[in-house]
Amino acid sequence: MTAPLSHDRLLATLSERLGLRHVRTDPADLAPHLVESRGLYRGHALAVVAPGTTEDVAFTVRTCAEARVPVVAQGGNTGLVGGGVPFGGIVLSLNRLDRLRAIDPLGASMTVEAGMILADVQAAADAAGMLFPLSWAAEGTARIGGGLATNAGGLAVLAYGNARDLVLGLEVVLADGQIWNGLKALRKNNAGYDLKHLFVGSEGTLGIITAATLKLYPKPLSTCVGFVGLASARSALALFARLRAGADRGLTAFEYMPRFGLEMVLRHGIDVRPPLSGSHAAYALVELSSPRPGSDTRAEMEALLAEAMEAGEVEDAVIGGSAAQDAALWRLRELLPEVQKAEGGSIKHDVSLPLSRLADFLDEASAACEAAMPGLRPCPFGHFGDGNIHFNLTQPVGMEKAEFLSQWGRFNAIVHGIVERMDGSIAAEHGIGLIKRDELARTADPVGLDLMRRLKAALDPHDGLNPGKVVALSDDPPPALPV
Template sequence: MTDPSRLLAHLAAHLGAAHVLTDPVDLAPHLTETRGLRRGHTHAVVRPADTEGVAFVVRACAEAGVPVVAQGGNTGHVGGGLPQGGIVLSLARLNRLRAVDPVNASITVEAGMVLADVQAAASEAGMLFPLSLASEGSCRIGGNLSTNAGGTAVLAYGNARDLVLGLEVVLADGRVWNGLKGLRKDNAGYDLKHLFLGSEGTLGLITAAVLKLYPRPVSRAVAFVGLASAEAALALFRTLRAEAGPALTAFEYIVPFGLEIVLRHRAGARRPLAGAHAAYALVEVSTTRSDEEAGTLMEGLLARAQAAGLLADAALAASEAQANAFWDLRESLSEVQKAEGASIKHDVSVPLSRLPAFLAEATRACEAAMPGLRVCAFGHFGDGNIHFNLSQPVGMDRAAFLAAWERFNRIVHDIVAGLDGSIAAEHGVGLLKRDELARYADPVALDLMRSLKAALDPGNILNPGKVLNPGKVLNPGKVLNPGKVLNSGKVLPDGGAGAAASCGVSEASTKI
């Protein structure tokens, strides 16, 4: 590896010394994540201003054999953006809105644009960009795409991957793949963008994206519902989904302990229902039709559900302020957990039909494993994603509780695996779940992932050590259906063109 000081001098000469940070005070915000569970280290943080600058940095680091870890807002939860040496490449300066096309219902943005700013730009064009997260005021769209973020609107609009039409990506050798097409149909070869979406910066660095926009709802209604059980929540969800169809835009689940700690620690929080219940749901419906009022739709849905015995009580927000207050009860859950001591967190998903069984079995097993432990389960019930968090017993030593993390991983993740679920639903794998992935993933899937990593990043400089453990790539060089889709890359000999033309194929069509 090249002397880091020489590399940094080379980068500073190109980017400007002000954008190659080495002072410990400047580095500090880039070395920890929001949970504060681990700390990284780096030679420097570099801040290119455009795609050409990103490509220059990656190319220089590749030549020097120095790892590159891309960062956006650094709001991740699994250590995916923490450097373990090498260079941190901040995408914060790539924050421009490149284009808005309301007719094509698309927006082209750079990777460093804050998610809330993308939402605002779409709104100014009379459209909706539906990706919504609690950290949307600080997270950046490149990070959202590289982790395939979920959020509260997955039920209606899908994950981040479902919202992308095209990408611009800097590859591990510094080349730039320009896939910024706003097409909804394009079968011209492999769909390359899906290699990079959710890959956590291990295969290439996303620098810009063409994103889907949607009609902006003209009205929405939000209700807070009291339920008898998780089974009742599933029954209510199925009924609302059948009756409301695409108008059902959110169905969030909260256990009683979760609601109680929000009411205890969140300033201004008010109890949404008069009585106590075994489970709660936050439900939202929205409509883009001017002749349909979401409040009227929600009233009918809740009245019929209550008459059918599917819910115990419900409060329909009477104003936008109250609707936002209901949402705040849900979105502040992660933050208020800190006031209850340490948390062991699991971001998991199971098939929706098995979600009540997971909640019951995992709760029983964890409470039996540690008396006094408090389960704080909440999340995106409608798409099967639950944040199954565990708060330490009152009075227990924090370090002693966190030392049990691996033990609870075995309990929770074994149950998830037994129900055909995923141990990484929306936060990604990163460093925190890397070894868990090696334990639970299909061996063939792991081999395919390692093969992709070796092909796209043979020098292993892009976020090394994240997502995948180093491992041997099996069956290298095997080819399926050779000659289809792609040719071998060789130029045809003199006689080849004529042979191709005689079969009705032009010479140009035989070359890539």
């Protein structure tokens, strides 16, 4: 049996194929790839390797597999759960694979490489007179491959679905370096197992996505945004039900914020102003859109909100009168994740609930967490219409941040316990990564967890692709949070 390549020889082999400037080992070059935006974990790696083609990705993965060196794929490195942090091995940057390969407005599809920035994917669709609806706060730096690998959600899930729902086909490099070409742009293809769904949401643990064929939609010709003051989360649910019944698929967003959330935005945000004259217990940002010529979403919004006010579901509301005003209302919601940092530490939960249980969850989980730590400030917000709530907990005023964050596990047990009891999910759109790996092992159906481990062992028997993430094939504990 041939001995595996030494690390020096591995790096030399990769440099010979890819070029020295695409195999970087300088600590300054490595540093941005060793930590995610939250800074919860800091990793280490031999090198950052940046192939320029799918064939070069395959060569890199195959060579690393032969050397028994793990590979962690990265795009924009905008993840939130430690899923892209390397702990040894090679960081495989997909950022050079950034081409638009094809676009077909009639077929409503486009094929892009995994390293294309999400905003550039949106712009390419727009230039062709179409809409690619996947959208979230980091879209100016996030890469489409990472969004697919984590099955990202974002702001348009209510109308268009998660990343998984927008994929027609994939090109994937497997753990042994083989390339699976599944880039068909078909709406119906029942020829065997639907393999693409193995890789969407697998966080780079089963294969590395190098290109994707994506669904496109007609561009909205009329859009209207409203910002609504509400008495409670239950009022928000009643309003959502009314808008969904009245606008049907024209309801493209329904975002929820508590009073504390808006207060933070107004306190710490730049160029923001109160949208309503009074203060309310809860708020909703709602959007109606239509691709139909002659449609008037503003008139539709006014009529539906008037009905809701008459029914006592809405306390106050404002409707944007222009694209700039719509953008200003959206900014109030989009700033919320960022301004939380100014209030100290935040213990974050990305959960989903059946809509019928959502208000009960918010009441029960908020009360339980406040009882566990007096002075704690819950800030549940997010994609209310699809059941996804970012149940974030802001530290008490005056408490040390490190002391607060050290309680993450205790609050996981409280929040996730309620989520489980209400038939929800502990991971709605951010993924599992490292931070929820052991929570998944604790909460998942045992048969389902065994199936996941068997799939991982079958597709990546040497645990060479993003090892230790999502499901573990060994009993090694994940790195501790640095708090």
